[in-house]
Amino acid sequence: MTEPIDVSDITLEEIHKLLQDANRAKGLSTDKHYLSGKIFLQILGSGTRGSPSSLYVSTDHSKYLFNCGEGTQRLAHEHHLKLGKLEHVFFTTPTWKNMGGLPGMSLTIQDYGVQKINIHGPKGITQLFNATRKFVLLRDLNVNEATCNDEFKDSCMTIKYVNLIKKHNNDSTDDDSDTLIDDDDNDYYGHEYNLNGKRDGSYSNPPNKYLKFDNENLEIDKIRGCLIYICKLHNKPGGLDKNKLSKIFKIKPGPYCALLKAGYDIKIKEKCKNNDDINSTNYKYIKSSEVCDEDVPGPLFIVLEIPDEDYLDSLIENEILNEYQTNDVLKNQDNYIIHFTKENILINKKYREWMKKFTNNTQHIILNDKNNCYNYEALHRIQHQLTLLDSNIFPMIHDKNFDDDTTDDVLNKIFIDDGLSVYRAKTLNTVNLRPPDGIDSSFVVKIDKNADVKEVCNVDGFEESLEELKKNINNQLSSLKEQPEFPKLLVLGTGSCIPNKVRNTSGLLLRVDEDTSIVIDCGEGTIGQIIRFFGIKEADKVVLSIKAIYVSHLHADHHLGLLGILQERQRLTQEPVYLFAPKQIEPWLKFYHHKFEKIKLTYNLIPNQSLILGFKTIAQSTDDEIQKNLKIKDISTVEVEHCIHAFGVAFTLQDGQKIVYSGDTRPCTSLVELGKNCSLLIHEATMEDNLEFEAKKKMHSTISEAIKIGENMNSKFTLLTHFSQRYSKMPMLPDSSAGFNLSNVGIAFDNMQIKLSQLSLLPLFYPSLGMMFSEFCNMLEKKANQRLAKEQKKTKK
Numbered sequence: 157m158t159e160p161i162d163v164s165d166i167t168l169e170e171i172h173k174l175l176q177d178a179n180r181a182k183g184l185s186t187d188k189h190y191l192s193g194k195i196f197l198q199i200l201g202s203g204t205r206g207s208p209s210s211l212y213v214s215t216d217h218s219k220y221l222f223n224c225g226e227g228t229q230r231l232a233h234e235h236h237l238k239l240g241k242l243e244h245v246f247f248t249t250p251t252w253k254n255m256g257g258l259p260g261m262s263l264t265i266q267d268y269g270v271q272k273i274n275i276h277g278p279k280g281i282t283q284l285f286n287a288t289r290k291f292v293l294l295r296d297l298n299v300n301e302a303t304c305n306d307e308f309k310d311s312c313m314t315i316k317y318v319n320l321i322k323k324h325n326n327d328s329t330d331d332d333s334d335t336l337i338d339d340d341d342n343d344y345y346g347h348e349y350n351l352n353g354k355r356d357g358s359y360s361n362p363p364n365k366y367l368k369f370d371n372e373n374l375e376i377d378k379i380r381g382c383l384i385y386i387c388k389l390h391n392k393p394g395g396l397d398k399n400k401l402s403k404i405f406k407i408k409p410g411p412y413c414a415l416l417k418a419g420y421d422i423k424i425k426e427k428c429k430n431n432d433d434i435n436s437t438n439y440k441y442i443k444s445s446e447v448c449d450e451d452v453p454g455p456l457f458i459v460l461e462i463p464d465e466d467y468l469d470s471l472i473e474n475e476i477l478n479e480y481q482t483n484d485v486l487k488n489q490d491n492y493i494i495h496f497t498k499e500n501i502l503i504n505k506k507y508r509e510w511m512k513k514f515t516n517n518t519q520h521i522i523l524n525d526k527n528n529c530y531n532y533e534a535l536h537r538i539q540h541q542l543t544l545l546d547s548n549i550f551p552m553i554h555d556k557n558f559d560d561d562t563t564d565d566v567l568n569k570i571f572i573d574d575g576l577s578v579y580r581a582k583t584l585n586t587v588n589l590r591p592p593d594g595i596d597s598s599f600v601v602k603i604d605k606n607a608d609v610k611e612v613c614n615v616d617g618f619e620e621s622l623e624e625l626k627k628n629i630n631n632q633l634s635s636l637k638e639q640p641e642f643p644k645l646l647v648l649g650t651g652s653c654i655p656n657k658v659r660n661t662s663g664l665l666l667r668v669d670e671d672t673s674i675v676i677d678c679g680e681g682t683i684g685q686i687i688r689f690f691g692i693k694e695a696d697k698v699v700l701s702i703k704a705i706y707v708s709h710l711h712a713d714h715h716l717g718l719l720g721i722l723q724e725r726q727r728l729t730q731e732p733v734y735l736f737a738p739k740q741i742e743p744w745l746k747f748y749h750h751k752f753e754k755i756k757l758t759y760n761l762i763p764n765q766s767l768i769l770g771f772k773t774i775a776q777s778t779d780d781e782i783q784k785n786l787k788i789k790d791i792s793t794v795e796v797e798h799c800i801h802a803f804g805v806a807f808t809l810q811d812g813q814k815i816v817y818s819g820d821t822r823p824c825t826s827l828v829e830l831g832k833n834c835s836l837l838i839h840e841a842t843m844e845d846n847l848e849f850e851a852k853k854k855m856h857s858t859i860s861e862a863i864k865i866g867e868n869m870n871s872k873f874t875l876l877t878h879f880s881q882r883y884s885k886m887p888m889l890p891d892s893s894a895g896f897n898l899s900n901v902g903i904a905f906d907n908m909q910i911k912l913s914q915l916s917l918l919p920l921f922y923p924s925l926g927m928m929f930s931e932f933c934n935m936l937e938k939k940a941n942q943r944l945a946k947e948q949k950k951t952k953k
Contacts, residue, residue, distance in 0.1 A: 160441055163412035164425040171411055178418040179311070191392060192216035192312055197457065197492070197587040198599075200231055202523055204555075206687030206695075207231075207531045207583070208257055209496050209523040211459060213387075215312045218243040222385070222459045223496060226720050227655070227681040228257035229264050234534055234657035235584060235601075240268040244302075246315075247277030248461035248496055250379045250752055252719045255284060259292040260680045260716055264654060266297040276302045276317075278381030280751070287747040290342070290740075291712045304383060311390075313454065318384035318477060320462075320470040342740065342800045379751050382467050386480065389454030389589060393417050400447045405440060416444045455489055455589045456480070461496035468506045481513040490594065491518045492587055499526045508574050519595065520571075520578045521587070529582035530555050530601040534657035535688075538885070539907055540608035541928060544622060545921050546629065549910050554691030555603075618927040628920045636913060642669045643809060644911040645836075647877070648685040649677075650904045652820075652842050652856075653713055656881045659906055660685055661713040664838065664877075665698075666807065666815060668787050673698065674807065675705040675721060676817050676838075682717030683724050689907055699724050703786055705759070707737035708819025709802035715741070719748065722758040732760050734782060736791065738801040739763035764803040767793040769830055794830045796821035798855045806830050813912060816871070820878065822852065823861045828869045836912060837871035838904075840878035844888040846940055860890045863901055873915040877904040886929040888936050889922070898922070 161174065192215040200221075203209035208225030212232075219242045221228075232239055242265055247254050262285070265273065275282050282301040285294065302308060304317040396417050401407050407424065415422055423439040458480070462471060471477070480486065493514065501507055502522065511520060530536070535553065542550035571578040579585075584599040612618055633639070644667050651659030661679025665686065668674065675682070687695040702725060707715045715737070725733065735741075742761060749756045762782070766774040769792040783789060790808040795801075798820040804827045806816045816831035818839040831837055841863075842856035851858050857865070859876060866874030879887045887903060890896055902918030903925070910918070926933060 160421040160423040161412075161415060162424075162439075163410075163415065163422045166412060168411060171414060174415060174420065175418055178420070191390060192590065195312065195389060195588075195590040197494070197589065198237065199521075199523065199581040199583055199585040200235070200237060201225065201228060201531065202527045202529050202581045202583045202585075203496070203525055204527050204529060204531060205525045205692055206684035209253070210257075211494055211523070212237055214238075217241075217311055221245045222494070223247060223254040223461075224257040224261055225253050226256035226717060227684050229261045230655040230657065230660065230681060231531060231583070232261075233264075233655070234532060235599075239265050240270065242270060242273065244274045244276060244308075246385055246459065247275070247281055247383070248385075248459065249382050249463050250278045250281050251463070252723060252748075252753060254461075254496075255281070256716070256720055257680065258284065259288045259712060260654065262294055262297060262299070263292060263712070266294055270297060272298045272300060274300045274302050276304055276308065276315075276385075277383060278379055279304070280377075280379040283379065283751060287744055287751070288712075290744070291710050291715075313387055313389045316386040316388075316476060318386060318474060320382040320384065320467045320474070322380070322382070323466040323469050377751065382461065382463060384458065384460040384471075384474075384477070386476070387457050387459065389456075391451040391454050392590065393419075394449030394451050397447050397449065401442075405442055405447070407440070407442070416442065416447055419444050453489060455491065455592065456486060457492040457494060457587075457589070459494045459496070462501050462507065463498075465501065465504065468501070468504065468510075472506060472510050478513075481515075487515045487517065489517065490592060491515065492521060493518060494521050494523065496523050498524050503570055508571070508576070511576055512574060516575075516577075518577065519587075520576055521581050521585075521595075522578060523581050527580050527582070530603055531583045532657070532688075533601050533603065535906065536603045536605075537608045537611075538658055538905075540605045541612045542905060542908075544609065544612065545625060545924055546917065549908055549914075549917070550905070551689075551907075551909065553688050553907055554694075555688045612928045615927055615930060618924065621924045621927045625920060625924045629917055632917055632920065633914075636916075639911060639913045641911065642667055643813065643815075644909060645815075645838075645875075646686075646689065647904045647906060647908045648682050648689075649679050650877045650879060650906055651881050651884070652840075652878050653881060655679070655681060656884050658884045659879065659881065661716075662878055663717065664817070665702075667698075667701070668809065671701050672703050672785075672787050673701040674786065675702055676805070677708055677714045677819070678705060678717035678721055679713045680716035681720075683720040685906070689909075696728060700728055702733060704734040704736060704782075706805055706817075707735070707741065707764075708805065708817070709799055710738055710741060711799065711820065714819070719755065722755050723753070726755070726758050730757070732758055734786070735759040735761045736764055736767065736793075736805070737761065738803065739765055740801055764793045764801075764805075767791055767805075769794050769806075792830060794826040796827055797824045798822070804830055806834065815912075816869075818857075818862075818865075820856060822855050823857055823865050828865060831869040831871060834869060834871050835873070836915065837866045837869060837874045838877060839865055839874060841876040841887065842878055842880050844883070844936075844940065845890055845894075846944060859887060860894055860896065863890070863896050863898075866901070867896075872900065874901045875904050875915070875918075876901065883936070885932045886925060886936075888933070888940065 195215045198212045198214065200212040201208035201210040208228045209223055210225060210228045211222040213220040219238060221242060224245055282299055285299050307317060308315045396413055398409050401409060412422055421443045423441045426438040426440050462468065495502060532555065539550060539553050543552060579595060582600045584601055586596040586599055588596060646665040646667065648663030648665055649660035651661055655661050660681050662677040663679050663682040663685060664676040666674045666676060686698060690698050705718065705721060745755065762774065766772065782791065788807055788809055793803045793805050796804045796819060802819055802821065804818050804821065806814055808814045813835040815836045816834045818827055820840050821827065839862040840857055841859040843851040843858045845858045845860045848858050862876055863874060899919050902915060
């Protein structure tokens with residue numbers, strides 16, 4: 157840029173090319189030549205127990221995500237954080253705590269039209285997608301693993317990668333020499349067809365076979381590591397002083413001003429004066445430095461997680477990080493360090509001494525499980541409303557880690573004594589980097605029970621309906637001879653496909669007694685649902701009571717929460733759970749065990765195929781052991797009509813009660829045979845009745861079909877679940893013309909807990925539910941009528 161640019165007759169196209177050249181020289185993207193005017197960090201998940209730790213970075217150009225644990229996409233959906241421009245996801249360590257939400261998130265951003273996602277993290281981290289390819293189909297999304305050796309630069313910022321070295325490698329190989337050969341060639345989505353009767357789309361990333369492992373190369377192939385990200389926003393170019401242009405240089409502002417702002421010196425022809433030689437050319441020269449203010453230094457933020465003490469020496473001795481601790485430039489601006497580090501390392505003296513070496517204007521923001529805040533608002537709102545119907549069936553949710561009188565001052569005392577500026581993150585805390593405005597708490601999730609209750613009490617006729625409901629409940633309870641505390645059912649997720657702010661994906665907890673529980677399907681975030689429902693202390697007891705996990709089939713929305721449950725139990729006990737699942741889940745679990753974190757000793761796999769009604773192949777001794785430990789008489793499965801290797805299950809309790817769960821299925825006789833005369837049928841009811849064509853296409857059931865199956869098997873009670881997310885508040889029940897008796901049919905809601913002896917109370921709720929969600933139900937009915945009119949119009953043609 158030493159030679160001034162002649163702008164006398166320059167075209168807009170030439171200016172644009174010069175600006176691109178300037179950006180290219182700075183290593184910036186040429187298709188985004190302007191700097192973002194607004195950049196902020198937002199805490200998407202604060203890391204409280206049961207919720208993810210995740211940092212969202214928003215710029216005018218694109219969005220970035222640091223860590224993506226289970227439940228991240230649900231939080232993003234509820235809090236309207238845009239994922240359509242997500243281009244880069246960064247991981248500090250390759251753990252399920254950080255990665256567990258990525259498979260589900262990938263499906264969501266694919267639906268938003270994102271074509272490519274760049275994954276930054278320890279080498280090999282994208283093999284997670286290879287391992288999940290059977291149940292996470294990325295037909296239109298290309299996944300690229302970034303090379304994290306030096307630095308990453310785009311139009312917004314430069315990110316330096318800092319790889320830490322573990323002092324002691326405590327990973328050891330397994331005694332057995334498992335081979336990870338994927339011999340499962342089944343297509344678990346082959347049942348889904350488009351309107352032409354063909355499979356929708358094809359793989360963007362052709363799946364590779366799992367690599368083969370043995371003890372000799374297992375150590376090399378283990379994906380491990382710890383990455384720190386030093387993120388420096390590009391300097392903001394100094395503003396152009398238009399007064400100098402007009403008063404000193406006598407030049408009117410024009411398109412060439414962008415060149416001056418980009419750092420180019422320019423020259424422009426001057427008009428000839430009367431006594432000048434008309435054939436000569438005079439130029440006026442303008443240097444960029446003469447009319448532009450100095451660049452504004454870009455702020456800095458560092459993202460790190462130290463997983464254990466063996467990384468501390470590498471952190472403290474790292475020369476790249478040491479430079480930033482002594483950088484004079486950083487003394488004149490606010491800087492932020494985002495700590496994903498867990499508490500025992502955070503309060504380690506070595507770690508605190510390292511923190512103290514940064515300038516006094518450095519803010520330390522903590523994301524870990526000692527934080528105390530609300531993460532979700534919608535689930536509290538609907539629970540506040542449902543609890544009006546019955547506070548035992550719909551109890552209050554425990555979404556905070558500590559008592560309300562616990563203050564940040566108490567939690568932070570050790571850091572205050574060290575003179576550190578430490579802030580415990582709350583979900584939706586915002587750090588405004590450009591323009592700089594510090595930490596903003598105005599968006600933090602707040603819960604207002606009174607407002608939630610008032611919302612439904614203002615509905616005409618609701619309070620009268622509620623009064624009538626209370627009378628009916630009291631009458632019903634007085635007629636029940638015995639109401640034992642157990643067994644009872646906790647509903648953890650009632651939505652299909654992806655989590656919604658009101659309904660999480662499939663999950664149930666069958667509590668046989670206080671010390672024995674069985675998880676039945678476990679969509680992403682199931683462990684979070686358990687922790688929020690019971691609260692921290694009680695949740696630990698409940699997790700310890702989980703003796704078995706049942707997975708009906710290998711679609712993502714039914715088992716992406718499995719690892720979260722296994723790891724939470726692993727924290728509390730070494731006792732393995734029984735894992736009843738399709739045998740084809742085994743390659744995925746072994747792969748994760750060998751490549752990422754050790755989980756093999758947390759479960760004993762009992763294939764669903766070995767429990768087929770009338771054709772059990774499980775050893776009698778094993779079956780007896782299962783019955784004894786789970787306190788049941790029998791567990792049997794049948795294949796149902798959904799994807800390949802999809803199963804329904806029946807648990808027969810010691811008192812003879814039989815609970816049947818359909819999983820995902822079309823109506824089928826095998827399930828009817830399994831559930832004959834059962835006490836409770838829990839059946840999927842994905843679609844409303846006038847969407848039967850769509851239900852058939854996706855191999856699901858309509859509401860009426862589910863009720864009919866209950867009638868056919870003579871079930872004492874049928875509980876409907878697995879609703880399409882279009883029915884987030886309330887599904888459309890069949891009207892009276894359908895001829896169904898709904899007195900033994902109930903609707904499942906998330907965070908609903910009911911004793912099996914009190915199931916008959918659920919149908920009493922229908923009038924009040926209709927009032928409570930009248931606006932929503934009217935909207936559903938209107939859409940249904942519009943669809944019907946559209947179909948009738950097509951038929952006439």
